[in-house]
Each structure stands twice: as structure tokens, then as C-alpha cells.
Amino acid sequence: MIRIEITKLLKGAQGPFTLSAQMDVNEGGITVLTGPSGAGKTSVLRMISGLMRPDAGIIMVGDDTWFHSGQKINRPPQKRAIGYVFQEYALFPNMTVRQNLKFALQKSQQPSIIDEVIEIMGLVRLQDEKPMNLSGGQKQRVALSRAIVQMPKVLLLDEPLSALDRAMRIQLQDYLHEIQRSYQMSVILVTHDISEIFKLANHVVSIQNGVIVNAGTPQEVFSDHNLAGKFQFTGEVVKLETQDFLMIITVLIGSQTIRVIGDQSEHRELKIGDHVLVASKAFNPIIRKLS
């Protein structure tokens, strides 16, 4: 069990706010932190890793105390056995892929782990390249590989896949799932992507303005029980047109746009860029296998 109880005064875009988070994370699973930008998700990861110091609180991994403000314990990041994958990859530009991984090797470890990770992550052909010559997806694969070389107890991922296209993202999600299962690491992942959450997460923690507003399985957190919807999608409003009393709302869902007709008075508050839920209650949808 990973026990996290932290408070920290943070500077946000709308002025200072207090991050106050309490969560217990089961070891050996994937926990997702989600919530709007500036909610404090990255700060939680930084405090778990030791890169940021909480004002007060406790961080315990199993029986190990990593931070305890009462007992004045604050282990430096070097001594926390964590893997951290940064949003911007943070590969060392002066080293090749293999050297990046080798840099992560701890004194007590066998060097053979590097070959193993290179093999599993499909980096054999890229191992002598410098990061500069890699695509975004390849860089992220290297960053993930480097983070797992030292076999961390806890793997922290800060929106690792957000900059990638859909196909690459799905491939990396599969890698991540695979790694988590084979090495039994506890993964804490920050993401906005709801499909990613449903695909990967055992447990979801939703943070807003520094406070945990919801936690549970993806189904518990994201499904609205009051809605007896046959299907539902989330998307972004890209276009609003008004015609008489009607409003034609164009919503981007994944890579498809869907036009929904609504009552003008009901949807007056919608703006372009709003995140919306599109659900159907009345019709039975058609389902057809794609060849």
C-alpha cells in the first residue's frame, strides 16, 4: 500500500491555492490522476518523487517512509526508487538510446537488464541513435524504458502520451500495460484522456483545485448513474449555429464530428471549446462488424 497524505500551498494561474490530497494506492496496479489543468496533478507526482517538498504530510510506500513532516523525514529523490517519465521526455541529448538506459543502471544491478529492456520495448534498431533523431513516439518509448531500468517500486508518468497521435498512443498504452504486468510495479499516471483511463486504470483519482473530488474505478468515477444512456461519448464543441429556435451543435468526438440538434434556450451557455457529453437515450443504435 502506498499511503499519500500531503498538503502544499501552490501558486496557480488564478492565485495561490492549497493542494490537500489523501489517497491510498494499492501496490502493483495502475492508478490514474485526472482533473483540469492546474489542479495540482503534476505537483502530486513531484512530491511523491521528492522533487517538490510538501508543506506537511506523510508519504509511505509499504513500510518505507519517504516523507514524514512530523518525524522530519524527507528522502531525496535519489533514494526513493522511483521511475519518472516526464511529459517532455527529458532524454539526455548527449547520450545514445543505449547510453540513456545505461545511465539509469544502479550499482547493485546486472547490466543484462539493459538488453532485456531494449528487447521488450522494441528498441534494438534504435539503440545507437541520439534522441535528436527519434520521433515523439520513439522518444517516449525510450523515456519509459529508461524509467524501468532501475526496476522502481513506483513508476510515475506525467501525461506521457498526450503529445502522441492516436495510433502511437495505443501502442504505448499496450507497452505500459505489459510492463506493469511483467514487473509488478505500482504505476501512477496523470492523464486527461478518458479512453486511456478506461483502458489502463484500476483506480482513478480526480483532482480539482487541489482537492480530490472523486475516486474509484473508472466506471464509478466517469459513468453518470442517473443517465440511462444506451451509449455516451465525450467530445468538444467546435461549431455553434442557430436556426430559429434550434441550435445546431457540432461536436468533435475522437476524430469524428457529430452534429446534434438542440433547443436554443437549453443550450445558451454552450461555448466553442466546451467539453460535452453526447448520449443517446431513445434510439437503439445499429451495430455492424467492420471487415
Added chain:
Amino acid sequence: MIDWSPIILTFRLATVTTIFLFILSIPLANWLAHTSSRLKPFIETLVAMPLVLPPTVLGFYLLIAFSPGNSFGLWLDVTFGLRLVFSFQGLVLGSIIYSLPFMVHPIQSGLTNLPKSLRESSYVLGKSRFQTLMKVLLPNIKPSIITGIVLSFAHTMGEFGVVLMIGGNIPEETRVASIAIYDQVESLNYGEAHVYSIVLILIAFAILLLIYTLNRSYFKRWWV
């Protein structure tokens, strides 16, 4: 026959000064780039002072401080046998202080411009601050380091005021090229003054051309 010793002495001074500056500036620039200490603006100001002050001011106070006529200078002389006025060692010390910003600024700005995540990812991989500096940070700011080295070297070569104040004009000891030119002009030996001057112009041109060619984009970033 022209006396080449001032040119050779100038090179010796610039080389020794640059080596000391490099060793001194790496930890100083690293501290300045990453500290959140309240002392930072004061230290930054002190480092940059030689950019603003006439070199004679620095030379004047160094002369007073190191003169065996006062207690600090006497103590240095008695304890270490070190006489810093009118000596090569004194010139090196004066030049280090005088060229400090030319080494510290490019390295500091190179380190500041590196993404913070490089340092942090090295820490979470279990590497100490020192290992991170040597293996991750410095290898990724090579252009800044080269800029610092070349500029300090070139700036020391062009030094005049500090040298004149604390070095004087002792052949083979403190008579560097810039002093020799002044000396020759005073004695109306324009021919020799021309030779020294043209040699300095050519060297300065070559050094600056080299640095602009090697590292155009980087150089602009902090120079302008």
C-alpha cells in the same frame, strides 16, 4: 629584431587565466543557475562589476590590497612568499577577477536554458548533483563552455588597465603586448607598436571569427 616576449607573455597570461577561470566558474555558474538563495543577486552583481567599472578601479584597489606596504600584502609575502604586485601571479589574479563575467555568464546562461527536467530525471535515476553536472549538464552545454573559454581568453589578451595598475612594465614578467604597445608609442617607436598591434588584431579577428562560425546561433542568444 623585434622582441616577441610580450606576445608570448600575453598568451601565457591568457592561458593560465582561462584555466583558473574555467575551474572556478563551473561551480559558481552552476550555483547561480540553480540557486534560489537571496544572496544570488549580490553575487551576480559582484561577478558583473568588471563589465561596468574602468579596469583602473579594480587595478587600483588590487594594488593597494596586495602592496607589501600594508598588512594583507605583507602577510601574503611573509607567509606564502607571494608578492602579487608587479608580478605575473598578480596579473593572473587581476585577470581572473576582470574576466570572470566572460566565463561565468555564458556557462550560467547555458545551464539556465537547459530544461529543468534533465536535472530532475538524473536525480530520480539516483545520480548525485555532481554526477548530474558532469555527465548530463556540462556535456549538453558545450557551445556555452567553448564561448566562455574563447571569450575569457580573448578578453584577457586585450587587457590593459588592470595590468598597468598592478603589473607595471617589467619585461618577461608583466610586460604584455598591450603594455608593450603603449610603451613603444611613448618612445615614438611606431614600427614596433605596429607589429604588436597587427599581431593582436589578427589574433582577435581569428578568435572571434572562429567562435561566430562555430556557434552562431548560440552566441547571439546571450550576447545581444
